[in-house]
Amino acid sequence: MSDALILLGPPGSGKGTQAVLLAERLGIPHISTGDILREQVAAGTELGRRVQAIMSAGQLVPDELVNAIVEERLGRPDCAGGCILDGYPRTIGQAEQLAGVLARRGLHPVIVNLAVDYNVIVARITARRQCPACGASYNLITNPPREDERCDRDGTPLVARQDDSEQVVRQRLEAYERQTLPLVEYYRRAGAVFHDVPGDEGSPEEIARRILKLLGKE
Numbered sequence: 001m002s003d004a005l006i007l008l009g010p011p012g013s014g015k016g017t018q019a020v021l022l023a024e025r026l027g028i029p030h031i032s033t034g035d036i037l038r039e040q041v042a043a044g045t046e047l048g049r050r051v052q053a054i055m056s057a058g059q060l061v062p063d064e065l066v067n068a069i070v071e072e073r074l075g076r077p078d079c080a081g082g083c084i085l086d087g088y089p090r091t092i093g094q095a096e097q098l099a100g101v102l103a104r105r106g107l108h109p110v111i112v113n114l115a116v117d118y119n120v121i122v123a124r125i126t127a128r129r130q131c132p133a134c135g136a137s138y139n140l141i142t143n144p145p146r147e148d149e150r151c152d153r154d155g156t157p158l159v160a161r162q163d164d165s166e167q168v169v170r171q172r173l174e175a176y177e178r179q180t181l182p183l184v185e186y187y188r189r190a191g192a193v194f195h196d197v198p199g200d201e202g203s204p205e206e207i208a209r210r211i212l213k214l215l216g217k218e
């Protein structure tokens with residue numbers, strides 16, 4: 001049975017960064033509901049139009065929309081050997097739906113819970129920048145571009161994600177506390193394989209190594 005690695009943790013805890021590193025090391029797909037939703041918004045699809053305002057307010061989009069996205073994605077052949085879920089599930093309803101989908105697909109849930117202090121989170125997220133041309137990510141504090149707020153690869157001026165302003169970050173943290181934090185208890189109670197990992201001790205590569213070790217994949 002292959003593992004579905006579920007990354008839990010508040011926004012800005014480094015789930016996306018870890019998902020990229022782990023997907024590369026483990027050779028399995030990285031599924032980010034945030035990225036998929038942002039692609040829909042950018043493409044101006046019907047789904048994108050429905051979720052745009054919700055996302056820029058830092059709130060969660062309705063369960064049935066993300067559930068459908070993830071169920072379709074997990075049904076593709078590249079997930080048969082395992083996958084990494086980043087930003088999903090985010091509510092008990094999503095976790096319940098996911099449990100059924102994973103069981104049908106023969107995937108075994110393994111939880112990695114990234115813990116990071118909220119003050120660190122706000123500082124991290126508000127310093128986050130992205131290249132609108134190639135998608136490269138930067139952080140003005142921890143991973144700054146060589147030239148002032150321009151992409152190292154193509155020189156494009158960097159931008160912040162619309163929902164990365166301090167005010168919206170606070171809203172996202174509140175959504176996390178109210179809707180997503182209960183998942184920690186949910187998975188512990190369900191007896192799932194569960195690993196707690198500090199998300200602010202060491203470089204992203206060091207944290208990834210620690211996770212791989214816990215998974216017995218080092």
Ligand code: ADP
Pocket residue numbers: 010011012015033034035037054055056058059060061062066086087088089090094163172
């Ligand atoms: P972060 O983890 O940094 O908050 P994401 O890229 O995972 O960022 O998510 C950005 C936004 O996309 C969320 O604030 C929310 O509006 C929406 N979103 C992503 N995943 C989900 C999900 N599983 N359920 C509901 N909304 C989601």
